Amino acid sequence: MRSKLFVPGSRPELFAKALAGEADAISFDLEDAVPADGKAAAREAVAAFLRSAAARDSGKLLIVRINAADSVHFADDLAAIANAGADMINLPKAESAQAVRDAVAALEAAEARHGVTATAALLLNIETPRGLREAAAIAAAHHRVAGLQLGLGDLFEPPGIARRDNANVHAAMFGMRMAAAEAGVFACDAAFADLRDSDGYRAEAEMARRLGYCGKTCIHPSQVALANDVFRASPAELAAAQRIVAAADDAARRGAGAFVVDGRMVDAPFLRRAQGIVAAAQRERSTA
Ligand SMILES: CC(C)(COP(=O)(O)OP(=O)(O)OC[C@H]1O[C@@H](n2cnc3c(N)ncnc32)[C@H](O)[C@@H]1OP(=O)(O)O)[C@@H](O)C(=O)NCCC(=O)NCCSC(=O)C[C@H](O)C(=O)O
Numbered sequence: 001m002r003s004k005l006f007v008p009g010s011r012p013e014l015f016a017k018a019l020a021g022e023a024d025a026i027s028f029d030l031e032d033a034v035p036a037d038g039k040a041a042a043r044e045a046v047a048a049f050l051r052s053a054a055a056r057d058s059g060k061l062l063i064v065r066i067n068a069a070d071s072v073h074f075a076d077d078l079a080a081i082a083n084a085g086a087d088m089i090n091l092p093k094a095e096s097a098q099a100v101r102d103a104v105a106a107l108e109a110a111e112a113r114h115g116v117t118a119t120a121a122l123l124l125n126i127e128t129p130r131g132l133r134e135a136a137a138i139a140a141a142h143h144r145v146a147g148l149q150l151g152l153g154d155l156f157e158p159p160g161i162a163r164r165d166n167a168n169v170h171a172a173m174f175g176m177r178m179a180a181a182e183a184g185v186f187a188c189d190a191a192f193a194d195l196r197d198s199d200g201y202r203a204e205a206e207m208a209r210r211l212g213y214c215g216k217t218c219i220h221p222s223q224v225a226l227a228n229d230v231f232r233a234s235p236a237e238l239a240a241a242q243r244i245v246a247a248a249d250d251a252a253r254r255g256a257g258a259f260v261v262d263g264r265m266v267d268a269p270f271l272r273r274a275q276g277i278v279a280a281a282q283r284e285r286s287t288a
């Protein structure tokens, strides 16, 4: 998931446009992009669209960001979305492992009422000071958790932390990345509000990539190509990874766990990374 494009659930005229674009994932928002008096219509519109053939056959990863577990909208969101066929449910403002388990229990109760078995994975937003402090426990809270999503709007704006200071962004990114790595789930980078600042978007995306994030959130179609470009392995990276994977077969035949490729020692962690790059490129080819 190199690019994850947000579409407000209250703007159904954008749904088909989002599907027609190049984003790997579409995230239908029921939370902050939807005003309180539009929540009911938005959740019905999103649920109906998810059930449509256009959505089902799109090949995109389909995500719904519901409202936070402590909000008055949470139960109604679950009731509408639990059997709509989303690939992932995105829970905002995750703050503790127990709260995540409680949210999963509520989701499973909603699924049971619809007579469906669990299918959607969970993407949890780390976007509060407590959430960042608890991120490793949150990521490991339940086997349905597939990834963590950084939310720098919520994390930085209320306490007045400057986004243009790379050290601030790096600290938050690194903390969440370590938590995701400890739990073995993916990390997705934050939305970026300044639509005119493509250099700023790219700089953050490149920092996220260097930290092992899988992709970056987009809030406008103009950001999708940037994210896809930054998170796609370059031909040189892919070729180097392929050389490592090929050399590993030879090394295994010789009984060697450490070997040299392109002048660098390779052992298990380097091989795992190379295998990941090759597998991602194969997935990209098979869905292109
Ligand atoms: C940001 C927007 C409100 C801008 O909308 P608009 O002014 O309509 O954009 P443009 O006129 O520049 O649009 C150009 C064309 O692209 C289409 N478009 C625009 N946005 C989208 C979209 N998201 N998906 C699909 N298509 C889109 C327009 O219709 C135009 O098409 P055409 O007329 O045919 O040329 C808007 O982009 C928007 O609402 N974006 C999503 C906002 C959102 O969901 N925000 C919440 C998630 S981010 C977040 O919460 C961060 C996190 O939680 C944190 O804490 O940090």
Ligand SMILES: [Mg+2]
Pocket: 032, 092, 127, 151, 153, 154
């Ligand atoms: Mg947020």
